[in-house]
Amino acid sequence: MIKTAFFFFIFWIGLMISLILLLIFYIISLSGFKKAAKKYAHLITSRWARFTLFTAGIKVDVSGLENIPLNESGFVIVSNHQGNFDIPVYISCLPVSPGFIAKKELMKLPFLSNWMKVIDCLPIDRKNARNSRQLITERIKEKDKNPIFLFPEGTRSQGREMGPFRTGTLKMLFLDRVKFLPATINNSYSCFEKSGHVTGARVSVDYHPMLNSNKFSEKEFGLFEDELKRIIQLGLEKHV
DSSP states (O other), rough: OOHHHHHHHHHHHHHHHHHHHHHHHHEEEEOOOOOHHHHHHHHHHHHHHHHHHHHHTEEEEEEEEEGGGOOOOEEEEOOOOOOOTTTHHHHHHHHOOEEEEEEEGGSSSSTHHHHHHHOOOEOOTTTOOHHHHHHHHHHHHHHTTOOOOEOTTSSSOOOSOOOOOOOOHHHHHHHHTTTEEEEEEESGGGTTTTSSOOOOOOOEEEEEEEEEEGGOOTTTTHHHHHHHHHHHHHHHHOOO
């Protein structure tokens, strides 16, 4: 078992190194080579995530990668949220660099804020729900942008059971007829939340077929939400 203090020391060192490398991303992007810049950013962030997981002794089993549309924009990835390691787990196994929604307070942290800007995270003010939802919608509609990643529970469940969904953003995206890619993460809470220190574990990730909101009428958001939860729950039951 790796000592937690040592892990976080290595974590921050890795984060700073990846930030230095990602500065090249800006140079490439400003030179007009946006596709090359995207590939470079994904290469660096995925390698950082894999290094982080390797250092912690975390192994990831992935299924359903064929369900991710590589040449399509305008969709959002929706997952349950079990623990602090969910983000590096997803970054390590996604074929694109997702833009995570983060509370704006994180943008005040040195190094981390710069890193989040480079990978195109979206800072929001949780106290201003209407403005936050508008920012998310505008971001999803932008062309040549990687998909937004959404944890509708809003906070870590710290266990296998999913918490209730915060439906404000989900309903707005549903009414805007956004496509949803459901994903399930399982056992990530065992990496930290279960014991209170960093622990090696095996985590599973399942990407499910796209759920198109156009298949539901505007009055059927409840049915859509139930279906979304059911699909994500299937991934949890798969690994009982």
